[in-house]
Amino acid sequence: MTAGMYRTPLVPGPTTVPPEVLAAFAQNYPSGDLEPEYCTLYAETQARLQTIFGTGNRIALMSGEAMVGLWGALKSCVRPGDRVLAVAGGLFGHGFAEMARAIGADVRLVESDWDDVPDVAAVEQAAAEFRPHLVTMVHGETPSGTIMPVGEVGAALRRQGAPLFLVDAVATAGGTPVETDAWGIDLLLVGSQKALSAPPDMAIVAISERAFEAAEAIGYQGYDALSPWRTALARGFFPYTPNWHGTAALHAAAGRLLDEGLERVYRRHADVAAHCRERGRALGLEVYPRRDAIAAPTVTAFKVPPALGWEALRRELRARGVGAGGNYGPLAGKVFRLGHMGTQADRAVVDAALATLAEILRVPVG
Ligand SMILES: *Cc1c(COP(=O)(O)O)cnc(C)c1O
Numbered sequence: 001m002t003a004g005m006y007r008t009p010l011v012p013g014p015t016t017v018p019p020e021v022l023a024a025f026a027q028n029y030p031s032g033d034l035e036p037e038y039c040t041l042y043a044e045t046q047a048r049l050q051t052i053f054g055t056g057n058r059i060a061l062m063s064g065e066a067m068v069g070l071w072g073a074l075k076s077c078v079r080p081g082d083r084v085l086a087v088a089g090g091l092f093g094h095g096f097a098e099m100a101r102a103i104g105a106d107v108r109l110v111e112s113d114w115d116d117v118p119d120v121a122a123v124e125q126a127a128a129e130f131r132p133h134l135v136t137m138v139h140g141e142t143p144s145g146t147i148m149p150v151g152e153v154g155a156a157l158r159r160q161g162a163p164l165f166l167v168d169a170v171a172t173a174g175g176t177p178v179e180t181d182a183w184g185i186d187l188l189l190v191g192s193q194k195a196l197s198a199p200p201d202m203a204i205v206a207i208s209e210r211a212f213e214a215a216e217a218i219g220y221q222g223y224d225a226l227s228p229w230r231t232a233l234a235r236g237f238f239p240y241t242p243n244w245h246g247t248a249a250l251h252a253a254a255g256r257l258l259d260e261g262l263e264r265v266y267r268r269h270a271d272v273a274a275h276c277r278e279r280g281r282a283l284g285l286e287v288y289p290r291r292d293a294i295a296a297p298t299v300t301a302f303k304v305p306p307a308l309g310w311e312a313l314r315r316e317l318r319a320r321g322v323g324a325g326g327n328y329g330p331l332a333g334k335v336f337r338l339g340h341m342g343t344q345a346d347r348a349v350v351d352a353a354l355a356t357l358a359e360i361l362r363v364p365v366g
Contacts, residue, residue, distance in 0.1 A: 007321035008352045012142050012299045012339025014193035014200045021198050024252035029244035039236050048254035055180035055206050060229035062203040063243040066170045066191030069203030072224030073187040076215040080104030085132035090114045090141030114144045115290045124156035134164040140172035145301025146289045154183035175269040175298040175341045186211040197342030198253040202246040269297040269345045276300045279354045283363045288335045298341035316360040322353050
């Protein structure tokens with residue numbers, strides 16, 4: 001596979017990495033983990049990401065996929081027997097419930113159908129009854145193309161004893177507002193390869209002091225442990241060889257977003273998403289989320305036309321150089337996605353994909 005495999009790349013991550021981010025990645029950097037230049041780069045990258053995520057919390061820049069951050073946050077802050085409330089309206093929401101169970105937690109679910117989002121009042125009631133130690137939630141459910149009411153749930157949780165609040169914003173941060181501190185998020189999980197459009201090698205976790213205290217009380221140790229990140233930057237001592245390349249790429253990627261201006265970035269995503277839904281509907285496609293108000297601004301999920309089927313649709317799209325996302329679990333074969341996050345939140349790219357879809361569906365382009 002080569003970088004140019006898709007002429008029209010709309011896979012919902014990894015997204016196309018822009019040249020200046022690739023250039024920052026593809027350099028030789030001084031070796032050693034005690035280089036003061038790395039600490040400067042780290043501090044600047046952290047400051048940029050703090051601005052994007054709306055937080056004053058420390059940020060761990062871990063080597064690995066976003067999953068490293070998801071597991072590390074859970075293993076660091078949950079011990080066997082702890083009550084965990086999983087707010088789940090899709091694949092990743094249920095994934096957190098399974099992961100917490102694997103750690104031995106006592107898990108309760110607040111669910112919704114996957115084309116919908118969980119009800120905030122139901123979450124508040126469950127928090128009041130169950131008194132969880134930690135609540136998990138997914139901001140953007142990439143497989144179903146929905147966006148969840150994280151800010152409202154955060155406010156409800158603060159009314160109900162303020163359990164630790166863990167939020168997966170892997171598919172949203174950098175493409176739509178994430179207000180970590182205002183929403184009361186203790187553990188914000190982000191990956192480098194979705195809306196930030198950096199290579200897929202970094203897990204980003206913004207960690208509140210409360211979460212660090214919980215982690216220190218538990219004392220989990222491992223490659224993915226969060227505790228070392230409390231003092232890593234101040235001591236200039238990292239838990240493993242710093243990923244200078246990945247950090248430099250994130251520094252450049254975050255810089256691009258701030259240069260464009262966050263409001264413009266978010267408007268670009270919202271505009272492209274609305275356009276994608278509108279044009280898709282004009283081709284006779286059905287948007288999967290029940291209401292546009294809960295449709296994600298970073299990825300659009302359409303139902304696969306049953307007469308065509310996903311295998312044929314994928315084959316036709318690939319033959320024409322269009323990269324789209326299939327699906328998993330109960331949505332496999334039924335729902336497909338156009339990922340328009342980061343560099344792919346581009347009307348021309350989405351229009352090219354929709355023109356190809358029109359050709360495949362044999363609908364005249366309007
Ligand atoms: C992509 C994604 C992940 C996992 O990211 P990896 O980099 O593949 O580990 C987690 N959560 C959501 C919502 C995602 O979209």
